[in-house]
Amino acid sequence: MARTFLDLIAANRRNSVLLIAAFVLLVVATVYAFALVLGGGDPRRSLQAGAVALVVAILLTIWGAYGGASAILAMSRAREIRKEEDPQLWNVVEELSIAAGLPMPKLYLIDDEALNAFATGRDPAHAAVAITKGLREKLTRDELQGVLAHELSHVRNLDIRFAMLLAVLVGLLVLLCDLFRRWLWWGRPGRRRTSAPGGGAAILIIMVLAIVLSIIAPLLARLIQLAASRQREYLADASAVELTRYPLGLANALAKIAGDQEVLEVANRATQHLYIVNPIHPFEERAKGLFSTHPPIEERIRRLRALAGADSPMAAT
Numbered sequence: 001m002a003r004t005f006l007d008l009i010a011a012n013r014r015n016s017v018l019l020i021a022a023f024v025l026l027v028v029a030t031v032y033a034f035a036l037v038l039g040g041g042d043p044r045r046s047l048q049a050g051a052v053a054l055v056v057a058i059l060l061t062i063w064g065a066y067g068g069a070s071a072i073l074a075m076s077r078a079r080e081i082r083k084e085e086d087p088q089l090w091n092v093v094e095e096l097s098i099a100a101g102l103p104m105p106k107l108y109l110i111d112d113e114a115l116n117a118f119a120t121g122r123d124p125a126h127a128a129v130a131i132t133k134g135l136r137e138k139l140t141r142d143e144l145q146g147v148l149a150h151e152l153s154h155v156r157n158l159d160i161r162f163a164m165l166l167a168v169l170v171g172l173l174v175l176l177c178d179l180f181r182r183w184l185w186w187g188r189p190g191r192r193r194t195s196a197p198g199g200g201a202a203i204l205i206i207m208v209l210a211i212v213l214s215i216i217a218p219l220l221a222r223l224i225q226l227a228a229s230r231q232r233e234y235l236a237d238a239s240a241v242e243l244t245r246y247p248l249g250l251a252n253a254l255a256k257i258a259g260d261q262e263v264l265e266v267a268n269r270a271t272q273h274l275y276i277v278n279p280i281h282p283f284e285e286r287a288k289g290l291f292s293t294h295p296p297i298e299e300r301i302r303r304l305r306a307l308a309g310a311d312s313p314m315a316a317t
Contacts, residue, residue, distance in 0.1 A: 016162040023169040024057045030173060030217050033210045034180045053176075057169065064168035065161065069120045069128060072164070072274065076118075076266045078108035078130040089136065089144070093129065096149050099243050100156050105129050109136070114262035118274040119151040120160050127155040134262060139253055146240055146250030150276055153239035159232045163274055170218070177214040184211065229273045230295045237300055241307055251304035258297045 031053035083090040089107065097104050105121070108130035115135045121127035129151045139147065154160055241247045257277045267279035278294045 013158055016158065020061065020162070020165050020169070023166065023173070024054070024061070026217060026220075027057045027169060027173050027176070028053045030176060030213060033213050034176065037180075037210045057172065060168050060172055061165055064165045065122045068164035068168060069122065069126070069160075072120050072271060073108055073128060073130065075268075075271060076108075076110055076130060078110045081107050081109050086136070088141070089131075092141070092145050093148055093152070096145065096152050096243055100149075100152050102127070102152060102156055105152070105155060107131075109133060110264075110266060112262070112264055112266065114264035114279065115139070115257045115260040116264055116267075116275045116277060116279050117147050117151055118271075118276065119154045120164065120274060121155065122161050122164070123158065124155050127160060129155075132264065134260070135257075139256065142244075142246060142249035143253035143256065145244055146246070146253045147276060149240035149243040150236045150250060153236040153243065154232070157232065157235060157239065159236065162232075163229070174218045177218050180210065180214050233276075233294055233300065234303070237304060241304065247304040247308040251301045251308070254297055254301050254304070258301075 032047070035048075081089075086107075093107060094104055102124045105119070105124075105127040106129070108128055110116075110130055110132045112132045113134040114132050115138060117129065117131040117135055119127060119129045129148065131147070135147065136144070154163075237250060240250050244250070254277065261281070263281065264275075264279040267275065269280075272278055272280050273294075277297060
C-alpha cells in the first residue's frame, strides 16, 4: 500500500509539471494567434508578442509560487492563530504533521459559520492550512482530524503548489481572451491594413480562428484544471486515511459539510477548487455556468466507508 501511494504521489508531481508546461505553451500560442490578428497578419510582430507572452507567463508562474499563498489567504480573510489560542487544534495538526513527516504548517482561521477548509503554499516548508470557524466548532475531534489529514495530504503531495500555479495561468489566459474580444468590439480591426499573404481574406480567416480560440482556450484550460483537481481530491482522501487509520472520521466530516447550507461569502471562482468541498452551493447565483471542481461528495463518502468496511448506511455522527 505504501508503495502504491508513493507511486501515485510521484505520478501526481510529474503530471503537475507537464500540465504547467502545457499551460505555458497554450498561453504563448494564444497570444501568438491574437497578435497575428492585431498586427495585421505580420508574423514578425506575432513572434515578438509570443516571446513577450512566454516571459510574462514565466514571471507570473514565479510570482504565483512565492506570493500566491499570501494573496489567497488575504482574499479569504483568514487570520493566523497561535497555539495558545487553540491548543487542541494545534495538537491535532502537530500529530498529523509528525505522522506525515511534514513541518508544522501555519494555521489560519476564517471567521465564517460555513464548514470548509483548504491548504495553500509553495511547498511543505511554506504551507498554511485554513479552516472556518464553523468547521472548528461543529466537528468532533475525529472528524476534524480527518479534514486536517486531507489538507496535510495536499501539502505532502505538493497539490498546493500545483493549484496556485494553475490558477495564475488560467487567470492569465482568461484575461487575455477577454481583452482580445474587447479589442475586436472596440478596435474595428477591419480598418487595419494587413500584411498577410492573401490580403483581406487571409486576415479574415485568421481572425475567425483567433475568435474561436479565444472562446475554446479558457474552456479547455478550465476543464483540464478541474479534472486535475478532482483526481487530487481522491488521492488526498486516500492519503488522509493512511495518516489517521480511521476512514469514518473524514467520511462523517464530509457528510456534515455536504449538509451544511451556510454560504461561505469569501469563496469565489478563483479559489473554489482549493477547498475540501466546493464552497459555492448550486442554489447560489454565482454557481451558474460553473464546472464541478470536486468529485461527487457521495462517491468520496462511499469510497471512505468501503475502506472502513461500512459501505452501507451512514454511521451516526
